[in-house]
Structure formats: structure tokens, C-alpha cells
């Protein structure tokens with residue numbers, strides 16, 4: 777897994793590290809890192825769903841989603857880290873900070889106004905950090921684990937309840953805001 781990710785990174789970041797303008801760089805790194813995380817998780821999810829029963833895939837998400845996210849941070853350039861968060865979390869380790877809650881609320885407002893979040897992102901510059909925020913919207917394939925009681929099989933629901941007794945990440949519909957990816961970059965990372 778790590779090798780595959782490293783290749784993808786080389787490819788994605790090859791053009792971006794030498795740009796002069798920090799803000800452009802931050803945008804490019806944030807965008808590519810978020811894309812890489814989404815693609816990696818989706819690819820794993822698809823492979824597992826073909827092979828395993830959905831309730832076993834829940835175990836995969838529980839064991840691996842966090843690890844994949846963290847291992848991505850290890851291979852990203854030094855000073856760049858990535859995480860996922862939401863206003864309604866399943867894994868409490870993903871709980872948002874106050875600032876992240878505000879950003880999530882602005883994405884939620886966009887959805888409430890009927891805007892598509894396809895191209896939405898936010899880039900903030902704070903105390904020597906650039907932070908890139910990319911909203912995650914619920915797609916059909918998310919519903920088996922994040923949908924309502926008619927989407928989630930009882931056996932899957934049981935497994936989720938057992939692993940996450942305080943789960944709030946159910947009851948979503950297609951198009952709902954599920955959360956966001958956060959890519960944090962130390963400003964100096966662009967001057968290496």
C-alpha cells in the first residue's frame with residue numbers, strides 16, 4: 777500500500793513543489809492530498825466490497841480508514857498532515873475543533889442554499905499554517921454504512937453499534953454533507 781501511495785504522490789506533487797507562490801502551492805498540495813485520500817479509501821472500499829460481506833467491510837473501515845489516513849500523513853512532504861472530520865462523527869477521534877465546526881457549517885450553508893459542493897474548498901492561512909478544507913458529500917455507495925435504517929442492513933447496524941456505541945454518522949441521504957478532509961501544511965514546507 778505504501779509503495780503505491782508513494783508513486784501516486786511523486787506523480788501528483790512533481791509539478792507543485794517548486795512554485796514560488798506559497799498560496800498556490802498550498803492549494804495544489806491540499807487539493808492533491810485530499811484527492812489521493814479519497815481515491816485510496818474509495819479504491820480499498822470497492823475492492824473489499826467485491827470480496828467481503830458488507831458487515832466485514834465495516835471492520836475494514838474501522839481498522840484501516842484511520843491507518844490509511846495516518847500512513848498518508850507519513851509519506852506526504854514533512855510538515856503536511858491530513859485528517860477527516862464531521863459535525864456528526866462515528867469515530868470520536870475525528871471530532872472537529874471549534875474552527876473546523878465553523879468551516880463545516882459554511883459548507884452546510886452552501887448545501888442549504890442548493891449549491892453543489894463539487895468544486896468547493898477553503899484555504900486558510902493561520903499562524904504559519906495553510907489549511908485546505910475539502911467537503912465530502914454522501915454518495916450512493918456511502919449509504920450502506922451512513923444511510924438510514926432502510927439502507928443499512930441490520931447485521932451491519934449491529935456491528936457499527938458494537939464498534940461505535942456513540943455513533944452519530946447515520947441517517948444521511950445522497951447529497952448530504954458528510955464531513956470534510958483537512959490538509960494542514962506548515963508554511964515553511966514550500967521553501968524546502
Ligand code: HEC
Pocket residue numbers: 821830833834837838841842860861862864865866867868870912913914915917918919920921922945954955956
Ligand atoms: C463499509 C462501511 C462504510 C462505508 C461504505 C463508508 N463509510 Fe465512512 N466510515 C465508516 C466507519 C466504520 C468510520 C469510522 C472509521 C474511522 O474513520 O475511524 C467512517 C468514518 C467516516 C468519516 C470520518 C468522520 C467520522 O464520522 O468518524 C467520514 C468523513 C466518512 N466516513 C465519509 C464517508 C463517505 C463520504 C463515504 C462514501 C463515499 C463513506 N464514508 C462510506 C464506514 C463506512
